[in-house]
Amino acid sequence: MKRRPPLSRRTFLKLTVTVAAGAALAGCSPQESPSLPSDTATGEATSSAPPSPTTRIVPSDTSASEATPAQTNPTETVSPNPEPSPTTSPAYLAVAHGPDPAAITRAAIEALGGMASFVSLGYDVIIKPNICTDYHPPEYATTTNPSVVGTLVSLCLEAGAKRVRVMDYPFGGTPQSAYAISGIAEAVEAVGGEMHIMSRPKYTRVDIPQGKDLTRVEIYPDILEADLLINVPIAKHHGSTRLTLGGKNLMGVILDRNQMHMNLTQRIADLTSLVRPALTVIDAVRILTNHGPTGGNLEDVQQMDTIIASRDIVAADAYATTLFGLTAADIGYIQASAELGLGTMDLTSINIQELNLG
Amino acid sequence: MSLTSWRRVRQAAQILFFTLYIVLIFAVVQKRVAPALADIFFRFDPFSALGAMLASRQWIPKLGLALVTVGVTLLIGRVWCGWICPLGSLLEWVSFHKARKRAASLSPKWRLVKYFLLVTSLALALFGGLTLLVLDPIAIFTRTLTTAILPAIFYAVNSIETVAYKVSFLTPALDGFEGLVRGTLLPVEQPAFAQSLAIAALFFGLIALNLLAHRFWCRYLCPLGALLGLLSKVSLFRPLIGSACTHCTRCAIVCQPGAVDANPEDFHIMPSECTVCLDCMANCKPDDIRFRFRLKPAHPEGFDLSRRQALGALASGAAGALLLGTDLRLRQDNSWRIRPPGVVDESAFLSTCLRCSQCMKICPTTALHPAWTEAGLAGLWTPLVVPRVGYCDYGCTACGQVCPSGAIPLLTLEEKRQAVIGKASIDQNRCLPWASGVPCIVCEEMCPTPQKSIRLEEAEVMDSSSRVITVQRPSVLRDLCIGCGICEHYCPLEGTAAIRVYDA
Numbered sequence: 001m002k003r004r005p006p007l008s009r010r011t012f013l014k015l016t017v018t019v020a021a022g023a024a025l026a027g028c029s030p031q032e033s034p035s036l037p038s039d040t041a042t043g044e045a046t047s048s049a050p051p052s053p054t055t056r057i058v059p060s061d062t063s064a065s066e067a068t069p070a071q072t073n074p075t076e077t078v079s080p081n082p083e084p085s086p087t088t089s090p091a092y093l094a095v096a097h098g099p100d101p102a103a104i105t106r107a108a109i110e111a112l113g114g115m116a117s118f119v120s121l122g123y124d125v126i127i128k129p130n131i132c133t134d135y136h137p138p139e140y141a142t143t144t145n146p147s148v149v150g151t152l153v154s155l156c157l158e159a160g161a162k163r164v165r166v167m168d169y170p171f172g173g174t175p176q177s178a179y180a181i182s183g184i185a186e187a188v189e190a191v192g193g194e195m196h197i198m199s200r201p202k203y204t205r206v207d208i209p210q211g212k213d214l215t216r217v218e219i220y221p222d223i224l225e226a227d228l229l230i231n232v233p234i235a236k237h238h239g240s241t242r243l244t245l246g247g248k249n250l251m252g253v254i255l256d257r258n259q260m261h262m263n264l265t266q267r268i269a270d271l272t273s274l275v276r277p278a279l280t281v282i283d284a285v286r287i288l289t290n291h292g293p294t295g296g297n298l299e300d301v302q303q304m305d306t307i308i309a310s311r312d313i314v315a316a317d318a319y320a321t322t323l324f325g326l327t328a329a330d331i332g333y334i335q336a337s338a339e340l341g342l343g344t345m346d347l348t349s350i351n352i353q354e355l356n357l358g
Numbered sequence: 359m360s361l362t363s364w365r366r367v368r369q370a371a372q373i374l375f376f377t378l379y380i381v382l383i384f385a386v387v388q389k390r391v392a393p394a395l396a397d398i399f400f401r402f403d404p405f406s407a408l409g410a411m412l413a414s415r416q417w418i419p420k421l422g423l424a425l426v427t428v429g430v431t432l433l434i435g436r437v438w439c440g441w442i443c444p445l446g447s448l449l450e451w452v453s454f455h456k457a458r459k460r461a462a463s464l465s466p467k468w469r470l471v472k473y474f475l476l477v478t479s480l481a482l483a484l485f486g487g488l489t490l491l492v493l494d495p496i497a498i499f500t501r502t503l504t505t506a507i508l509p510a511i512f513y514a515v516n517s518i519e520t521v522a523y524k525v526s527f528l529t530p531a532l533d534g535f536e537g538l539v540r541g542t543l544l545p546v547e548q549p550a551f552a553q554s555l556a557i558a559a560l561f562f563g564l565i566a567l568n569l570l571a572h573r574f575w576c577r578y579l580c581p582l583g584a585l586l587g588l589l590s591k592v593s594l595f596r597p598l599i600g601s602a603c604t605h606c607t608r609c610a611i612v613c614q615p616g617a618v619d620a621n622p623e624d625f626h627i628m629p630s631e632c633t634v635c636l637d638c639m640a641n642c643k644p645d646d647i648r649f650r651f652r653l654k655p656a657h658p659e660g661f662d663l664s665r666r667q668a669l670g671a672l673a674s675g676a677a678g679a680l681l682l683g684t685d686l687r688l689r690q691d692n693s694w695r696i697r698p699p700g701v702v703d704e705s706a707f708l709s710t711c712l713r714c715s716q717c718m719k720i721c722p723t724t725a726l727h728p729a730w731t732e733a734g735l736a737g738l739w740t741p742l743v744v745p746r747v748g749y750c751d752y753g754c755t756a757c758g759q760v761c762p763s764g765a766i767p768l769l770t771l772e773e774k775r776q777a778v779i780g781k782a783s784i785d786q787n788r789c790l791p792w793a794s795g796v797p798c799i800v801c802e803e804m805c806p807t808p809q810k811s812i813r814l815e816e817a818e819v820m821d822s823s824s825r826v827i828t829v830q831r832p833s834v835l836r837d838l839c840i841g842c843g844i845c846e847h848y849c850p851l852e853g854t855a856a857i858r859v860y861d862a
Contacts, residue, residue, distance in 0.1 A: 133806065134751065134753040171844075171848065172806060173753050174541070174722045177722065177754070178753075197536075197546060200547070201519035202532075202536070239799045239830070240798075240799040258848070258850035259850075264797070294803075294806045295808070296807065297808040297809070
């Protein structure tokens with residue numbers, strides 16, 4: 001007795017071939033690639049590019065000549081009022097000092113015009129802190145301050161973002177363990193943000209049209225597609241680049257970091273030209289002054305209670321160097337980024353607003 | 359409860375324990391489980407426990423749970439094999455039609471192989487060698503899942519996703535899937551292991567043997583089954599055929615492990631071979647197979663080891679121990695033999711390690727790999743750190759937490775950070791700043807020790823276009839280096855790294 005199978009082999013094969021052909025067709029169809037940097041470089045870049053520094057002349061409240069280490073002039077130049085007076089124009093670079101990381105983060109963003117000037121209703125936001133390892137809790141200043149990241153998530157959600165994802169790709173340990181040890185997972189999830197794992201199969205190879213040395217890179221595409229990317233490095237010592245700041249922090253979004261080290265300074269600048277974060281917030285609540293980027297010594301940690309924020313990643317990085325007693329010219333990738341026209345490292349020509357929150 | 363429901367309970371137990379085993383494998387991979395539960399199957403395994411305790415000459419409290427299995431076996435026989443063992447269940451579920459006929463032509467004499475293996479393994483253990491623990495069924499299954507099957511599944515999923523991500527309309531669905539499984543069920547990095555093909559070959563070979571006889575491995579080879587079989591000879595309750603038997607041989611036909619000796623002269627169930635599946639009882643027409651209380655040991659079977667065979671097995675274990683001991687690999691410092699953190703004495707490690715590969719399974723960076731001959735044949739499939747593939751994470755103590763026998767000691771994070779597993783050294787002939795005048799300090803950047811175990815010295819060198827540039831040249835501070843291998847792992851040089859960790 002021969003029972004008729006529910007699906008004959010022939011029909012099965014026919015179906016399989018049809019489905020496969022359909023999938024292949026779909027796969028070959030010219031896909032719109034929003035990640036293609038040509039868009040970013042032309043259309044979008046103009047909108048998200050930092051405002052031209054020359055148009056903003058230093059206003060009366062902060063003298064540019066005082067863009068020296070922040071802690072040396074704590075009281076005289078700054079107003080005790082955490083909210084900048086509504087009459088002042090938004091700062092090009094905001095620097096906030098104070099014991100409460102959340103408060104100074106809010107104040108710095110407010111000085112730039114508030115999060116509403118970055119986030120529109122329904123925005124999909126990505127925050128990229130530095131979560132490089134799962135070795136040490138935040139007191140060791142190896143990973144971005146969780147309170148700073150949490151505050152930024154809140155600000156975005158308050159401004160109407162539909163989703164705020166926080167991500168990094170640690171080199172020491174797994175993302176899960178590093179997210180947990182850094183305290184960032186807890187801070188972010190408490191206020192409604194998502195910790196996101198950058199998954200390898202999703203990485204895409206894109207061109208860097210402005211790149212001088214690095215012209216092609218495998219990158220996590222969401223970074224390029226997000227409505228807003230906020231770059232939140234922690235200011236740290238680093239063996240080869242001397243300091244790891246905003247530019248260096250962007251290395252977390254690509255896969256092959258070995259290729260970067262061949263010509264690190266230029267390649268960081270090239271990568272910056274592709275990623276172009278619309279907002280850079282440098283966490284200098286605690287800075288790591290030696291044995292970076294991995295740290296592990298509390299003697300190397302210095303409490304600075306400072307947040308630096310700007311639309312211009314180069315200016316933010318340039319200011320951050322002063323906290324270490326250096327200048328932007330000392331850090332190769334800041335210079336290279338400035339030469340690529342990604343921002344200004346000339347702190348005398350920009351509107352810097354310093355705020356002191358007691 | 360009726361017999362039918364007991365059979366259902368058995369099947370449910372098999373599914374339950376199998377599922378638990380698989381869930382624990384995934385849970386352990388993600389550190390989502392208390393370490394006490396992670397190695398639970400090994401802790402109930404008397405073969406591994408007995409071997410490790412004989413070889414290391416100590417009572418290992420963690421493995422004391424194996425006494426429970428021994429106790430249950432002494433009460434009603436090889437319940438472990440028929441109800442619990444995940445490999446046994448798998449071999450029961452993979453059944454081939456023709457196996458029954460083929461099994462009939464296999465001499466029952468072959469059953470002695472497992473007893474021979476058992477005695478040889480334990481004799482070897484007595485001389486300090488645990489090499490034959492690679493044949494423990496739980497270890498075989500765990501090792502294969504860890505090094506071959508799970509990586510293959512991950513590879514499949516990752517490959518499909520990589521292709522599917524190129525189709526733009528699938529992206530939201532894939533993102534949703536990723537959010538659910540990445541970092542929980544799927545590891546972030548695609549794992550790959552040394553020895554995975556050899557390990558998989560052994561496992562699938564065992565399954566293929568089911569073509570010759572149902573549960574071939576359990577019948578003829580499994581040393582754990584042999585140990586429990588010996589205990590079952592004196593178990594208090596044994597399945598016995600009553601006087602109402604009509605010699606219809608239905609029990610012999612349905613018996614999974616072929617434990618019914620259908621010889622009309624002496625028609626009986628061999629307690630040492632019975633896996634307590636109850637199928638015979640359910641199929642007995644006169645309904646006269648029962649668990650009956652007996653104090654007297656079961657009478658010997660034709661395939662039991664004779665005194666001469668037992669002595670032969672002991673002698674081969676001893677001879678094996680001596681021969682393995684002559685391996686040059688054990689007498690010589692071997693730079694590739696980097697052990698997990700906290701392991702100090704190599705020979706003590708070899709006589710405690712169960713070859714279970716739990717450590718490889720949990721290692722978040724895939725730093726641990728099964729050895730081939732790096733530690734001599736005696737160290738087959740013991741864990742080695744292979745830094746070029748994965749570094750020992752400075753923030754992790756997982757391997758010591760899941761090691762069932764304590765071969766990898768349980769360290770606090772502070773202790774682990776002091777535990778030296780090797781020493782790095784730099785090959786100046788290949789290192790980029792030393793040999794080629796190319797700036798690179800990745801090793802120093804990655805070094806996790808608080809004072810940095812790599813020192814940088816500036817030097818003026820000529821680059822490829824004959825310009826004089828300043829590079830930083832790394833050198834290792836041997837006093838500080840703990841050998842974690844992250845420098846070797848990330849060294850951007852192609853092929854072998856210019857900085858390498860050697861066994862210290």
